[in-house]
Amino acid sequence: MKKIITAALLGLLMLASAAAQDAKEILDRADRSFELDRVYSESSLTVYKNGKPQAPQMMIGYTLDDSSGQARSLTIFREPARVAGTAYLMLGDDLWVRFASTGRIRKLSSSARKNSAAGSDFSYADMGEGGDSFTGDYSASLEGSERINGIECYRLVLEPANRNAVYEKMVVWVSKDEFLYLKIEYYDKGAPVKYMILEDYFEVGGVPYPEKITMTSLVKKSESVMETQLIEHDSDRVEERFFTSSYLETIR
C-alpha cells in the first residue's frame, strides 16, 4: 500500500513539475519579445484621464544591457513642449530624472520604481524593465486556457520568486499559436489593480514586438496607450555613454 501511495505521490509531483516546466517554457518563449538589446525606439504615450486624452508624450528610448546583463534604459521626452528634454535614466534599481524646465537632475529612491512614470499608468518598472524577462523575478504556473480577443491563450499565474519582483502577483495570457503576450494583469493586496494589452505585433530583429501597448488602471479612471513608431534592434544610435547620470546634464 505504501508503495502505491509513494508511487502516486511521485506521479503527482512529476505531473506538477511537468506543468511548472511547461509554464516556464511558455514564458521563456513569450519573453523573447523583451529580450532585444541595444534598442533605439521612438514612441508616443497618450494618457486618458476620465476618458479625456492628455497631450501626447513623444519619447525617444535607448536600452542597453550592461556587461552583467543588467537592464539600462534612457527615455527622453520630445513632446509636449512642457517636458521636451526631460529624461529618465534607469540603471538597474537606480532611477534618475532630469527636468528640462530647470536643467536639474534628481536621483529618486529605489521605491520610486513602482510609482507612476510621467503621470501615466505605467510604472517606472513597467517602462524600464522592458529588457528584463518575467522569468527572472517570478515563478510561473499554468492555470488553463482562455480566449483574449478571440485568440486562444495560455493563462499563467506569476508569483514573486525574489525581492526584485515589483508586483504581488501577475496573470499573463500568452497566445498558443505564436507565444505572444496578449494581456498582463497586475495584482496588489489581493486584487487586480491594472492590466496591459499588447497588440499589433510586428517583427524586430527576428522577434515579434508589440506596436501598441495599453495599460488600463482598475483603480483610477485612467488609461495609457504607448505606440511604437520606430524601433531598431542592435542600433548604432545606442551608445554606452548615454547610461550615466553625467550624460543627463548634456541633454538639450
Add this chain to the structure above:
Amino acid sequence: MSNLNRSTLTGPWARWAGSNPGKVFLLVLLITVVMIAGTVNMQMEMTYYSILPQRSNQVQDLKRITENYPFASSIIAVVDGRSLPEGEAKAAVKSTIDEMEAVFLSDEFSDAVSGVYSRIDLDFLKEHAFLLTKEKDLKRMASMYADTDLLPFLTALNNDLEREYSGDSDAMESDETQLSAWLGGLEALLELLSGSLEGTLPGNEMEEALDAYLLGESYYLSREENMGIAFINPTYTVNDLGPLVNQTNRIDERVQQIASDRGLEAGITGFIVVGRDEMVTSEQGFALSMVLAMVLILSLMIAVFRIRSTPLIIGTPLLLGILWTSGMAGFLLHRLNIMTAMYMVALLGLGVDYAIHLMTGFVQERDRGMEFLPALEEAFTKGGKGVITGALTTAAAFYALLMAESELVRELAVVAGTGILCELLAMFLFIPAFLGWRNRRLEKRGKTDPMLHRKTRIRSDFADGLGLRVTRRPGLWVAVLLTIAVLLATQAPKVTLEDNLMEMEAKGLMSIELQDVMTREFGAAPDVLYLISDDRNELPDLVEALKDLDSVKDVSAITQWWPTDEQKERRLPWLEELGNRSDRGSDPAALSGGGLSESIEADLVLEELYRLEANLIEMGDLAVLGGSDRLAYLLNRITGLNMDGEKVKDSVFDSLFDSLESGEYRGGGLEAFQEEFSPRLEDRVTAMASTDDIRMEDLPPMVRDTFLSITDESTLVTIAPRLNPWEGRFRTIFSAQVASVTDRGTGMILAADQLIQIADSDGKKSMVAALIAVFFILLLDFRNLKLTLLTFIPLLMSFASLFGLMSLFGIKFDFLNIISIPLLVGIGIDDSVHINHRYLREGRGEMHTALAGTGSAVALTTITTMIGFASFIPSIMRAMRSTGIVLTMAMGLAFVYSICFHPALMVLVNERLGWSLKGWSLKGGKSSVRNSTGRNSGTRSSQ
C-alpha cells in the same frame, strides 16, 4: 385534492350567494373591515435598504451604524459654482455654505436638522495639529520648523519639496487637495515678502497666509475650488419613513433655493437622500402601474363581455383581493417592500383570470337560455373546481418559495401565495352575490338581463386554424420551434447579473448623479465602507494598512483626532522638539540667526527663492504630465508659466528676484518681513506642538458625530474608495482589497452585494422548488409521468428563450427580476395545462378542436397577466421596468410555445409515435383518456 367535493360545493354556493347577496356583502364587508385593520398595521417600505438580508453581519453592522453614528446618515449638500467665473466661484460657494449653515441651524429646521458641518475646526488644529501628525511627518516638520527665520525656513522647505515630490506624480496626486491649499498659502506669503521688499509691511494678511500655509482650507471644496459641500445631520434615519420623504424634501427645496438666490446650483445626496428617492420613485412607479393595469384590464373586460357594469362585477373583487392581501401582509409581515408591492400590481393580472373563467361560464350558460340561478350554479359547478384547483396550484408554487434563504423571497412567497388565495376568495364571494343583486335590480325594472344576451364568445377562427396547421405537420412545428429555442438558449449563458444597485434606481436622479460629480470633482465618493471598532488601540495600524490599498482614497478614524496613548508617547519627543527650539530669543530681524552680513543673507535668500521656483516649476511639469489640472494651474500661476512651460507673465518670483538682485537693495525689506513672519510662525508652531491631552469633550462636534457611537464605546472607521464604488469591476477590487486587511467592513456596497448574491442563489433555489412543487401537483392531476414531463417542455423552452433574448437585447438579471422569475413557473405552465385537458377530453385527431376551445380563454388570461406585468414598464424606476420587460417577455414566450409547440408535440407523441397519455386509475388499472382526464382541470383555472 378533492375535486368531487369542490365541484359539489361551488355550484350550490353560487346559487346561495346569488339568492342572498345582502348576507354575502355583509360577510365581504366584515372581512374587509378586518383586512383594513391589517392594512393600517402595514408600512410601505420601498427602499432598497429595507430589503437587505437582515441576518447578514454586514447588514446588522450597517443598521447599527445608521442608528448610532449620526454623521453616517448625514445629508450631503453639494453647492455648484462651476457656472461662475474662475475668481468668483470660491467666495460664492463659501458664502452659500455659510448661509446654509445658518438656515439649517435656525428654528425653522429644528425638527429636521440636528447639526450642520461645513468646515474643519481650525481652532482645534491650531492647538493640536502636531499631536495629530504621524511620526514620519513630524520628523519632516521638526526639520522644516527647526528655525523659523526666513533663510533656514526656505532652505528646509526646499529640502522637503525635493524629498517628497521630486519625480513623484503619485504623491502629488494623492496630496492634491492639501497641496492646493498649501500652494495658496505659500503664494500669499511670497506676495507679502515681495510687498515687504517694496516697502509695504505685512499686517493681518500674514495671519491668513499662515493659516492657509499651515492648516489648509477649512471648507470642503472641490479640486477646482468651484464647488463645496456641507453635511446636514437629520434628526431622523432612513428607517423613519415618514420624515424620510417629507423632511428630506423640505431640506432639498431649501438647499436649492439658497443656492439659486446666489446664482448657484445645489443638490443633495447621501444614504438618506437616495433612500428618499427610492421611496418616491418606487411609490410613483407602483401607483402608475396599478392605475395602468386596472384601466387596461377593465377596458379589456368591458370589450370582451360587453357589460357596462364589468368594472363593478370584476373590478370590485379584484381590488378587494388586493386590499385583503395588503391586510394579510399587514398581519403577517407588517410591511410591503418594493418586491411585494410590485407583486400587488401583477396580482391584478392574475386575479382577473378567475373572474374571466367564472364570468365566461355564466355568460355562456345564459346565452344558452338558462335562467339566472341555474346558470350561475352551472357556471360555478363547471368552472369553479378548475379555478380552485388552478389557484391552489399557483399558490402552492408560490408558497414553495418559503424555503428561500432571504426575507425578501420569503416575504414574496407569503404575499404571492396569500394574494392568489385572497383573489380567489374575493371572486367566489363577490361575483355570484353581485350578479344576484344585479339580477334583482333588473327584474324589478322589468328587464330580464338584456345586457347578457349578447354574443360574448371571442372568435376562435385563428386558434382553430392554428390547430389544423399544427396537426398537419407537427414534426415541422416541433423542429422549428425547438431549433429557435436551442439557438436562443446558446445565448443564455451570456446574460449577466446587474450588480450595480444604482443602475436599478430611476434614471436622472440628482442624488445618484451627484455621486459621480463628487467622485469626479472632489475625488471622493459618498458611498464609503465602514468598520466598527471596539478597541481604539487597534486603529492606527488598521488605518495605515487600509490607506496602503490602491483602491482606497482615504481612511478616517477617531485616532486622527484623538490619538491613542501609544501614539502620543511616540509623538511626544517630536512635539517637544518642535515646541522648544534653541534659537528663541535671538535677534528677530536676523534672517538666519547665524550672524551673517545683510548682503550675504540676502544672496542666500535669493538663492533659496531660485531653488523654490525651480522646485515649483518641476512640480508643475509633473502636474501637467499627470493631468492634475488644478495643481498645474496653481503652480503655473505662481511661476508665471503656461501649460507648455513658456514664460507668459511676470510672477511673484520675478518681482522678488528683481528686488533682491537690484543694486540698491540693502536688506531692510527682508528684515521687516522677517520681524512679522518669524515670531508669528514660531508662535503657531509652538501652539500646534501642544502636548496637552485631548479629552473626548475637547473634540469638535463633527468629529464626535462622525466617529463616536451615541450608545456605546465603539468607534467608526470610514474607508473612502478612489472611484465610484458602484461602477463596474471597481467595487469587486475595492471590496477584495479591504477584505485583505479586515473582514469587518460594511456599507451599502457590501450589503448590496449580499442582497444580489442571495437573490441570485434564492432565485435559482426557488425556481427548483417551484418546478418540483408544480411537477408533483401536475403528476397528481394528470396521473401520467410522460404527460407531466411533456407539459414542462414549453415552460423550459420559454425560460431558455427568455434568457437568450435577454442576452441579445442586453437585459441583465437583477435582484428583482431574478426573484420574480420563479413565479413564472406557477403561471407560465397554465396554458399548456389547459390545452392538455381539452385535448385529452376531445381525443386523438382533435387538437384543432382543443385549441379552438381553449385558445380564446388562454389568450385572454395570458393577455391580462401580461398587462399586469407590462404595467411596470413605464415606471421610472429601472428595476421595476426591467422586471416588467422580463416577465412580459416570459409570458409571451410561454404563450407562443404553449399554443404552437406544445400542441404539435402532443400530436407527435400521441398520434404519430403512439405514446399513451392516459392517466393512472386511482382504483387500479389505467383510466381512459376521455373519462379520466377530461374531468380534471388546469393549474390556475380551466375551461
